[in-house]
Amino acid sequence: MNESVWQRLDQTARNLMPVALTLLLLVLSLVPWRLPFLPPLGLNLTLISIFYWIIHRPSAMPIPAVFAIGVVSDLIGGGPLVSPFVLVTAAAVVHSVRRWLVGASTIIVWGSFFVMVIDAVLLLWLLIWYVSREMPVLAPGISGALLGAAAYPLIASLLSRVEQKVLRQQ
């Protein structure tokens, strides 16, 4: 009986791991790194994680979880509540192209992420413009997106290791 409870807890923890890791990346992107010329990371690290898990383990990153991550992102980041729309849209797009990305070469996957992160930043920029009624300068968002795209291989490989060590044991 006891063992089954522990097993269930263990299973739940494993299932929640992708969302927990995404939230961890979200918090890390809010840390003040105090490095000159480092653009704001914004949603980009979060997008890497969402993109990765939807391709490799879609059941671990359901739409309600993506929506919740967006809400948390704006609440702790102090911005207007526009990230849920951006993240859910991005997740929907990744779901729709997932079958072509599963098993595709690293360059294709990386290139697809690059296109997605740039589109996500443009959508975010439009929504901030709509909400604040003022057009923000786009450049910091684009540099953050480029940094996110550059960080993709490193973070995706870390997530892949976690997936192999923790989730494939199920």
Add this chain to the structure above:
Amino acid sequence: MSRLGAIATILQPLKAWGDRIALFGFLLIAFALVAIERSNPEFAGRARGAASDLVAPVLSLLSEPSAAMARAIDSVRELSNVHEENARLRDEVGRLLQWQTVARRLDAENQELRALMNLAPDPKVKFVSARVVGGTGGAFVRSVLIAAGSRDGVRKNQPAITGDGLIGRVMEVGTRSARVLLLTDINSRVPIYVERTRARAVLEGDNSDQMLLNYLPTGADIVVGDRIVTSGQGGIFPPGLPVGVVTTSNAGTIRVQPLVDWETMEYLRLVDYELSDLLLPLDVSDPRRGPQ
């Protein structure tokens, strides 16, 4: 087994439809949130305060290594030019001592003249110091999270400063944390004047590293290098706080470089300016759109 397989085959399209409906529903809710934010930016204010309180201790812990690294880099840089720095500081001390003499004389004269004219005293100014634990909120939001909240005396709209000048103002307050809207944020507005000519204008953020100077009177004299200080209009900011320096002035576009480098900022001070109490109900209904 085959019966289960048949059920699964029947349920699969239903599940796919269910997923699509859920996706559409969440997109709809997400867009509703965007629309509500546009019409009422205050509606998630309390939730933001609570979320900041939850995440502030974690960020405080995580920001320690980066702060230590920044301090180490600064120490190495300072050590490499300690002789030049020493000579520069000696010069500065000499110059400041002269200014001190002038300031004391002017202060005494000022007090005498105020007494003669029976002038109302300036509002008292108190300070709350706080550590910066969270960086800018996103690509299009310029704000920082600080580890001080309402229990420490932090209140909405308090101006935030460092030794170099103005940073912004408190946008949201939790119990243990608060968020400071930076001058470069798109929702930031600060009434200012040009120190040299005392021409009044409004400084606006646009999400870039510099701010835009708008509503300057036609024909006002302004040149690159002019210092910009708060005018005190609106009652949110005390007058005379240094804000920035004019870097470009062409074709009606005037850009101002902030005096504070918030990339490396570790601590800031919040100014409790008593005058703001008198004016808050009149002109600050929306902290992200009110005059800043």
